[in-house]
Amino acid sequence: MDTILQQLVNGLSLGSIYALLALGYTMVYGIIKLINFAHGDIYMVGAFWGYYVINQLHFNFWLALISAMIFCGLFGVLVEWLAYRPLRNSPRIAALITAIGVSFLLENGMAYLFTSNVRSFPQVMHVVRYHLGGVSISNIQLLILVVSIVLMVLLQLIVRKTKMGKAMRAVSVDPEAAQLIGINIDHTISFTFALGSALAGAAGVMIGLYYNSIDPLMGMTPGIKAFVAAVLGGIGLIPGAAIGGFVIGLLETIMQALGFSAFKDAAVYAVLIIILLIKPAGILGKKIKEKV
Amino acid sequence: MHRKKFFAALGTIALASTLVLAGCSSSAGSSGNKQTGNTIKLGGNFELSGAAAQYGQAMERGTKLAVEQINKDGGVKVGSKKLKIKLIQKDNKSDNSTVSSVATDLTTKSKVNAVVGPITSGAGLAAIPNYTKAKVPFITPGGTQDSLTLQKSGKVQPYVFRSCFEDSYQGKALAKYAYNTLNAKKVAILADKSTDYAQGLTKAFKAEYKGKVVTTEYYQSGDKDFNTLLTKMKNKGFDAIFVPGYYSEAGLIIKQAREMGISTPILGADGFADPKLAKIAGTNNTTNVYYTTHFDTLANTDAKATNYMKAFKAKYNEDAGTFDALAYDATYMIKDAIESEKSADSTKIADGLAKIKNFKGVTGTITMDKNHNPQKQVIITKVDNGKEVSATAVK
Numbered sequence: 097m098d099t100i101l102q103q104l105v106n107g108l109s110l111g112s113i114y115a116l117l118a119l120g121y122t123m124v125y126g127i128i129k130l131i132n133f134a135h136g137d138i139y140m141v142g143a144f145w146g147y148y149v150i151n152q153l154h155f156n157f158w159l160a161l162i163s164a165m166i167f168c169g170l171f172g173v174l175v176e177w178l179a180y181r182p183l184r185n186s187p188r189i190a191a192l193i194t195a196i197g198v199s200f201l202l203e204n205g206m207a208y209l210f211t212s213n214v215r216s217f218p219q220v221m222h223v224v225r226y227h228l229g230g231v232s233i234s235n236i237q238l239l240i241l242v243v244s245i246v247l248m249v250l251l252q253l254i255v256r257k258t259k260m261g262k263a264m265r266a267v268s269v270d271p272e273a274a275q276l277i278g279i280n281i282d283h284t285i286s287f288t289f290a291l292g293s294a295l296a297g298a299a300g301v302m303i304g305l306y307y308n309s310i311d312p313l314m315g316m317t318p319g320i321k322a323f324v325a326a327v328l329g330g331i332g333l334i335p336g337a338a339i340g341g342f343v344i345g346l347l348e349t350i351m352q353a354l355g356f357s358a359f360k361d362a363a364v365y366a367v368l369i370i371i372l373l374i375k376p377a378g379i380l381g382k383k384i385k386e387k388v
Numbered sequence: 389m390h391r392k393k394f395f396a397a398l399g400t401i402a403l404a405s406t407l408v409l410a411g412c413s414s415s416a417g418s419s420g421n422k423q424t425g426n427t428i429k430l431g432g433n434f435e436l437s438g439a440a441a442q443y444g445q446a447m448e449r450g451t452k453l454a455v456e457q458i459n460k461d462g463g464v465k466v467g468s469k470k471l472k473i474k475l476i477q478k479d480n481k482s483d484n485s486t487v488s489s490v491a492t493d494l495t496t497k498s499k500v501n502a503v504v505g506p507i508t509s510g511a512g513l514a515a516i517p518n519y520t521k522a523k524v525p526f527i528t529p530g531g532t533q534d535s536l537t538l539q540k541s542g543k544v545q546p547y548v549f550r551s552c553f554e555d556s557y558q559g560k561a562l563a564k565y566a567y568n569t570l571n572a573k574k575v576a577i578l579a580d581k582s583t584d585y586a587q588g589l590t591k592a593f594k595a596e597y598k599g600k601v602v603t604t605e606y607y608q609s610g611d612k613d614f615n616t617l618l619t620k621m622k623n624k625g626f627d628a629i630f631v632p633g634y635y636s637e638a639g640l641i642i643k644q645a646r647e648m649g650i651s652t653p654i655l656g657a658d659g660f661a662d663p664k665l666a667k668i669a670g671t672n673n674t675t676n677v678y679y680t681t682h683f684d685t686l687a688n689t690d691a692k693a694t695n696y697m698k699a700f701k702a703k704y705n706e707d708a709g710t711f712d713a714l715a716y717d718a719t720y721m722i723k724d725a726i727e728s729e730k731s732a733d734s735t736k737i738a739d740g741l742a743k744i745k746n747f748k749g750v751t752g753t754i755t756m757d758k759n760h761n762p763q764k765q766v767i768i769t770k771v772d773n774g775k776e777v778s779a780t781a782v783k
Contacts, residue, residue, distance in 0.1 A: 099619060106615040214636045216667035223647055234647060307612045307640055309668045317610065352616040357606050358581050 098230025103353045104346070109237040109306075111345020112244035116299040117322030118329065118337035119251060120292030126268045126332035127288045129188060133195040134175060136319015137202035138293045142168045142300025143217070143310040144206065150218045157220045157305065161243070164301045165294040172293025173286045181282070199319075206312035214311045217304035240302050247295055248338050255334065260287055268332070317361070324368045330378025339379060420523035421499045423732035427474040428464055430455065430722065431500035433490045433515065433526070435507055438482025443507045443711050447529055448477065450715030451504050453703055464723050467730045473723075480506055484514035491515040495522035502526065502722045502737045504715055509533035512548070519547050525738035527551055527721060529714035532558075532658070534588050537760040549741045549760045551718040551751070555585055558657040558680040559592030561766035561782045562630065565678070566597065569768075569780070570653055572627035573599040578617060578641060580633035581606035589632035589657050602626050611637060614644045628652050634659040639668025646673035653678060661710070661769075671774030683713040683751045684767045687779030696750040717749035752781070 117139055124132045145164045149155040155163065179198050183191045224235045255261040263284045266274040275281055303318075304310050325344040329336025344364055351360040375381060421429075432451055435444025455475045463470040476498045480487040487506050494500045495518065503519065503526035506512055512531035519526050525547045528536070532555045537548045566572045575597065580586035594601060602624045605617045618641070621629075629645065631638050631654060638656055645654065646669070653676045660679035669677075685697060685707060696716060700708040724747050725740025726732045744756040752764035765781040 099623065102619045103616055106613070106619060109615075110613055214664065214668065216639075216664065219670060225647065225649070232648065303612075308643060308670065309612065309636065309640055313610075314612075348613075349616045353620055355605075357617060358608070361608070 099353075101229075101231045103349050105231060105233050105237065107346035107349030108342065109240050109345075110348060111342035112241050113299050113303055113341075114318065114322050114325045114344050115338045115341025116244050116247065116295050117318060118325035118341045119248065119334060120296050121323055121326040122329070122331055122334060122337040123264075123288050123292045125326070126334075127264060128180070128184075128191075128285055130180065130191050131195065131323065132180075132292075133192070133319070133323075134179075134198035134202060135292065135296055136315035136317075136322065137199050137206075138168055138172055138175075138315070139296040139300040139303075139318065140206065140310070140312060140315035141171060141202065142297030143304040143314065144210065144300075144312075145297065146301035146304050147215060147217055147310060150220055157301075160220070161298055161301050164297040166297075168297025168300070169290035169294035172289040172296075175293075176286060176289040181285075203312050203316065210312065212312055214309050217308045217310055219305070219308065221305060236302075236306050240306060243298065243302060247298060248334075251291065251295070252334060254291070260284070264288055321361075321364055324364055327368060328371050328378055330380040333378070333380050336378050336380040343379075420734035420738075421495065421501055422734075423466070423471070423501055424499075426469075426471060428466075428471050428726065428732045429498060429500040430473050430475050430719070431494035431498065431503035431505075431524075431526075432475055432477030433480055433487060433494060433503055433505035434477055435482040435505070435511070436479035440482040440506075440508050440511070443530055444480075444482065444505070446709055446711035447505055447507050447715040449700075449704055450529070450712030450717075451475065451477075451719050453700060453712070454716045454719035456703075457699070458719070458723055464726050464732070466726060466732055471732065476500055480511065482508075482511070484511055487511040488514045488518050491518040491526075492522075495519060495524045500524060501732050501734045502725075504529065504718050504722070507531065507711065507715075509536050512536050516545060516548055520545065522734075523547065523738070524734040525549060525741055527718040527741070529718050530711055533584065535584075544759050546742075547738055549721075549738075549756070551714045551721060551749070551754070551762060552682050553764060553766060554761045555588045555657070556592035557761065557763075558766060559589040559632070560596040561680060561768070562589075562655050562657065562678075563593045563596035563598075565768050565782050566628050566630065566653075566655060567599050569782075570628055570655075570678075572653065574602050574626045575599060575628045575630050575655075576602055576621050576624055576626040577604040577630045577632070578614070578621065579604065579606050579631070580609055580637060582609045583633070585634075585657075585659065586632040590630075593630055593632070599627075607633075607637065609634070609637065612640060614641050615648070618645050618648055618650065622648065622650060626652060629654045631656045632659075635662040635665040636668065639665045642669035642677060643673050646670075646675075651676065655679065658682070666771065666774035669774075674774040675772045677771040678768055679771070681710060681767045681769055681779075683708075683710045684769055684776075684779040686769070686776060687767045687781055692748055693750045713750050717751050717754070720749060721747060721754070 120135045142164045145167050146160045149160050149163055179194050225232050263279045267284045325340035326337045329340030348360045351363045434448045435441055455473050459472050463472040478490045480490045507530040509531040512528045527549045529551050531550055532552055534554045534556050537545050539545055579590045603621055631641055638660055642654055656679045658680055661681050666674040697708045725737050729736040729740040747754040754762040754764045757763050765783050767779050767781055769779045770777050
């Protein structure tokens with residue numbers, strides 16, 4: 097029983113990272129119908145930013161986290177402005193291919209600039225383990241879980257309660273009508289990219305701290321898994337992405353706990369195939385109509 | 389359409405078979421490089437630049453030091469004559485196609501009698517056809533892949549030798565060490581499923597280990613989260629964990645295991661031997677960690693190794709390391725082969741290398757087995773708090 101609870105904790109802390117990444121995918125998709133495959137690499141950029149500010153500028157963890165969110169937010173806006181905005185009126189496939197191109201550019205550009213070696217992330221936080229009965233959880237696992245949930249709630253508040261959030265929802269429903277009533281589409285899209293990328297940046301710093309190892313290709317697999325999580329939850333839906341992320345994290349953990357560790361990635365991708373065949377709209381697909 | 393494809397396939401097969409036949413006929417014509425004049429020509433196929441440059445440069449230094457010492461001592465005794473060694477070295481840029489062209493260049497243009505290098509298994513595989521065609525033996529100081537010295541049929545490659553031990557040999561040594569020295573009667577194995585290296589190690593360990601393997605779990609290269617697997621293993625009651633894999637994942641495994649409260653010894657092979665292991669795992673976590681290596685300055689107490697370390701330090705003003713020591717041994721093994729065969733013709737050197745017995749090198753006493761793998765001591769290094777604290781030789 098203890099082992100099962102312990103595995104649940106492991107699964108949730110892994111899942112919260114996928115959830116944070118999946119939110120970025122889902123928001124961008126919701127608003128411009130683009131699968132931003134470079135999203136996983138923004139997460140990598142966030143981890144590297146954290147690495148440099150902690151090592152060079154001796155930031156503490158919170159400062160590193162917030163600065164990484166700001167930096168990645170701006171970086172996401174820049175990517176959108178350089179790579180996706182010129183293709184706004186092109187076929188969707190052109191934008192999709194561009195996204196893959198941006199992803200390769202970031203991965204290999206970082207490998208070129210900083211070598212592809214694995215780096216150890218500076219340990220700014222001392223690991224403390226709490227034991228509750230037979231279950232043990234580290235302060236970093238708790239931190240990841242809590243920060244992720246706080247960020248998700250904040251995001252939901254921004255989307256639901258602010259004027260910008262209303263604009264985002266409007267653009268996602270009908271961009272032309274939104275423009276007619278005076279919403280600046282470019283600003284709204286930039287803002288969406290900034291939000292999604294900021295979450296990815298936060299995930300990057302937290303994962304760096306948790307696993308203590310970062311490299312230019314670290315965003316590849318989590319990026320794809322987060323994409324699966326977003327589809328699983330219902331792409332375009334914010335609560336769906338969060339649920340999908342946790343489900344994928346738990347699924348991976350269960351696969352390993354049952355002794356199928358070699359198939360854990362395969363299981364995640366199998367879920368993608370199954371969901372696309374059975375319920376392409378995702379778990380939350382039909383309940384909520386509003387999309388962001 | 390189908391017909392076209394069929395002919396294309398037929399054409400490919402025909403072309404391939406001509407190439408194979410061509411390969412056969414030319415190799416039958418060569419009889420190796422004879423030694424001429426007053427020198428023995430030793431080739432150096434070194435990774436002086438590119439990804440493996442660090443290893444290649446160490447190899448260059450070890451080889452140069454050995455050649456210098458041999459020549460200073462009068463040279464190599466061939467029958468009644470004493471011949472000097474001339475080193476002809478080329479940079480293969482850590483690139484497999486350059487590796488094979490350097491092999492051709494050394495054997496056909498420079499007419500060398502034997503070669504040291506390349507250092508990695510992959511490069512070694514790329515160089516084999518050209519060395520074999522020219523019938524010139526080469527020793528790789530770092531190519532540890534088991535299959536490197538074997539042909540597809542399982543027969544030994546006649547011109548391929550190494551001065552390092554092979555991957556599976558380390559697995560056996562670790563099994564003995566865990567059971568006899570660490571007194572670990574039960575081990576858990578957490579192995580990398582995606583590399584031949586780790587699979588070979590796992591197989592060799594299991595075959596040799598006398599205690600009980602309580603559980604074997606697998607991960608993939610690039611995995612970052614081992615909490616699930618470790619949680620699953622934790623209550624299985626083991627005395628040690630064996631982790632066949634490379635430092636990037638092993639570092640994370642050590643970190644996560646220690647943070648989870650698993651304090652048993654963690655053993656690994658030479659894939660652990662990188663300063664980044666302790667950096668990724670965290671210095672305090674890197675305690676009670678053991679790994680195999682070929683040469684270690686802490687372990688060597690015999691005069692041969694001590695002299696080598698002194699000479700190396702005097703020449704390069706740096707401490708000796710694993711790959712220079714292995715290259716140094718490789719050069720002396722060639723000398724030994726020439727002297728025992730009383731000839732420096734390339735085919736004779738190959739014969740001599742295959743027969744090496746009780747050769748006293750700086751990395752241990754070497755006897756070549758039938759698959760051209762040296763049987764020698766394995767050094768096991770112990771790390772506490774991220775620092776190497778002791779090293780013992782296992783035979």
